[in-house]
Amino acid sequence: MAYKSDSEIASEAAKLPIRDVAAKLGIAVEDMLPYGHDKAKISRQFIDGLTDRPSGKLVLVTAINPTPAGEGKTTTTVGLGDALNRIGKRACICIREASLGPNFGMKGGAAGGGYAQVIPMEDMNLHFTGDFHAITSAHNLLAAMVDNHIYWGNEQQIDLRRVVWRRVVDMNDRALRQITCSLGGVTNGFPRETGFDITVASEVMAILCLATDLDDLGRRLGDMIVAYRRDRTPVYCRDIKAEGAMTVLLKDAMQPNLVQTLEHNPAFVHGGPFANIAHGCNSVIATTTALKLADYVVTEAGFGADLGAEKFFDIKCRKAGLKPDVAVIVATVRALKMNGGVAKADLADENVEALRKGCANLGRHIANMKSFGVPVVVAVNHFAGDTEAEIQALQDYAKARGVEAILCRHWADGSEGAVDLAQKVVQIAESGGAEFAPLYPDDLSLFAKIETIAKRIYYADAVLADTAIRNQLKEWEDQGYGHLPICMAKTQYSFTTDPDRRGAPEGHSVPIREVRLAAGAGFVVVICGEIMTMPGLPRQPAAEAIGLNVAREVVGLF
Template identity: 65%
Template sequence: MARGVPLKPIESVAAELGVPADAVYRHGPFKAKLALDWVLARRPAKPGKLILVTAISPTPAGEGKTTTTIGLGDALRRIGRRVAICLREPSLGPVFGAKGCATGGGKAQVAPMEEINLHFTGDLHAITAANNILAALIDNHIYWGNPLNIDPRRVTWRRCLDLNDRALRNMVIGLGGASQGVPREDGFDITVASEVMAILCLATDLEDLQARLGRVIVAQTRDKKPVTAADLDAVGAMTALLRDAMAPNLVQTLEGTPALVHGGPFANIAHGCNSVIATRAGLSLADYVVTEAGFGADLGAEKFLDIKCRLAGLEPSAAVVVATVRALKMHGGVAKADLKGENVAAVTAGCANLVRHVENMRKFGLPVAVAINRFTADTEAELAAVAEACRALDVEVHLCNHWGEGGAGAESLAHAVAALADGGTAAFKPLYAADLPLTEKIRTIAREIYRADDVEFPATVRARLAEFEARGFREAPVCMAKTQYSFSTDPDAKGAPTGFTLPVREVRLSAGAGFVVVLCGDIMTMPGLPKVPASSHIGVSPAGHIVGLS
């Protein structure tokens, strides 16, 4: 479908936002980078309104959060609003793994789909290179006499790769003799979990980027003092690799709505939001900016609000929570194979998940609308059950068919969201105060967002958190890393579980990004491939077209 829709030259898309041609750096006819200097120089007297699209806890049945973000953007444009969409860049890990592409679906897509999902403008490759040059410099420093006295047992900086490969999670490097380096334990994270990705997405300009990179802690000395990227003289090379990647990317939807697609941290293991630079650019160019945060609202939205908005000074005007009847049935206890038949009781039970996410968004002071990404098999009785659950919360439910109709299928949602954003009722506030101890920030999220009874902190974790606070990071926000499939750390606990304790396994300091990563349960920072990965169906046709991306 995406290949069959004629696209506008990227200069025409830019002109709709008022971007001059000399600030558009083409990467082919339909995608471009916007000149960073031009973007940073814009200071509008009245920035646009920021609208967050989030979702219920994801299931294999699908929710369509990105598709709804795109459909809502197209719908706002159809009703005469000046709009920009802000999305994350896809990672090759999911594209070739289990989840598939991340450019929407049906008639609600950003394009050129194949290019965005694969190499795009090279940003993720630049991040991978910047991460790995730092890793190489650490081992090179140790090899050449180790003047900083780095303890090889306490190197915390890991290499990265933008693919799923479980075999690289833990390894020993430097084998093969003295000329091959110093043997030590190491491992790979997926690129979108790298602190360099988080830094690029939170940096406000090149100067801020360099300062953040310099603060990255990569190891400890033998007397347990921190070693930074600045200590290794790595910042200049890393910045050079990232310079072009800092500029936001411009593409379009199938209806020609401008879309800024930039940065791509996962929300289950990172902070799940597109770049601050792209979001601010959108707010300076459009009256409404529609953005999404990864996975369910307990992960992506919480981090968007507690990390990105807090650190960047952003104030959203409204939130949309996306659900499907199919997914609500799964949260109500129905297996994926049994979703076809009507099951009002399961929908009603599954609405507990939707209700909790709506309640959580209101804790941040945001007005909320619910979008049902409609399937043809949904029955009137099932849809009525969703409306009834939301009526008790005094929340409007909008049936959307943007997948099949494009922006025309989401106009009701667009009118409602514009009214919420224009109504001035938003009173955004983060969930926790910056001066709370790190343990209490974690406990606040666990109790208020996940509804856990308590948090389990092993002694080693408590000691690490105390160490972080002693280093001056008490006021840092926390970035929770846990399964996306449940409010708890048990991926099979669907719906709205209660009565559980949140187990914290490990904590890591991302000093450059400015937050503390909290790993809960069995979450991995390098995913693995499924038994039959999506890569099995991807190829190139005799005509030279990429096939199998979905």
């Protein structure tokens, strides 16, 4: 049977005017800033007026560790949101915006798939409403002002060897990871080594996603550390006097974007930090706004639950005072067989034994989610080649661990294919069984927080960090940053720092390569193993297949 591509399905969809989608949430036309007929930003004044309303139920969609076999976390998020609306609940989804890097690289877009998509898919996966451009511009404005400050006398006595504010671009470009800038003579400044990160790794991105309003945004931007003096004291963004102009560049980007699913249900798409190098959640302002407007809000956290969900709970929920009611763990038969040792080329063959072995990865994530006090349900994202014996083995495995694994066909059937999952989510959420608590307290030392994540979430035996890293963490504690949570930058493909170790390994170690203080965002970034904050393109990037057809329609996006 031939299936239509995601882009074909999206391009054939009939879209409601965005004012009609907004009306489902009680948002009037005057409270919107339209971007064409099918997307809009929601005004600050409207959001400010929602404070006293009660909040709806919060559902987190997470997943097993990603594999080349595919899991479908965003697809399930969209399918579940549509299914909740189908069964009579006022539901809204909240997901992240797509980065151009993975769109043109290997991962593809972030709009879901099949008949569980957010539209307009092409716009969302490309320039959308310009939020990423604003973040990139604000970040690089600060970089330019730091170098300009140094050029015109260096009043803050910045040590050129300790400028920590790098530049960003929203593209996978390994050539920019390490550069030397200001070459070419006296008029170009003082040469120094620096580099680029991808925009989604920018602290400005994290701040936009964690800030509650423009005042909070400006304060957090001012708190960012850009460099250190020779005496090791920090130089802040506010010392360079850049936070005001940066706030101006970001004032519209702070307003959440409203679009629709294929079934015309509302979806907030706002912010886009990666979960392997940042905190991996959509914006706090989008989530909290949706909670005031809907009975159920379905959101997602990037990659597997060891990264995205842990950061959602320990960073986003901690900072925003959110309390999730249900966690949905997405798994596929194919991905679990790959975790059990099956090669991608052999996934079409039934292999119940390999699936049972690979279920150890799912079991680890179930245990981890329960450790946060959040009830769990497993969504089995159906593929056409899944056999009844494999599905039954997966469901039996989950049942033995006290959770239900529900077969979902939303990719092929839209909301109808996720009704069983929606009904289970409602049952769990309305039973009030969630007793959410973060993994560690604020007053634990920074290194102890890192060890807690490594040992309790990754099942590692040890964290490997040299004296310089331990001393740096201690120095930040002495400066008053010891209360901050940890943002682990680690491969998404494994519980370990080795991307090739699938399943549920134990007894490994977590080597720390570098630590970065994100004082404005309010967390410490811990870079582990070989993870890069500027990805590269694969041998055959997706960009090679993207273009316009004879009708001038975008093709090749996925």
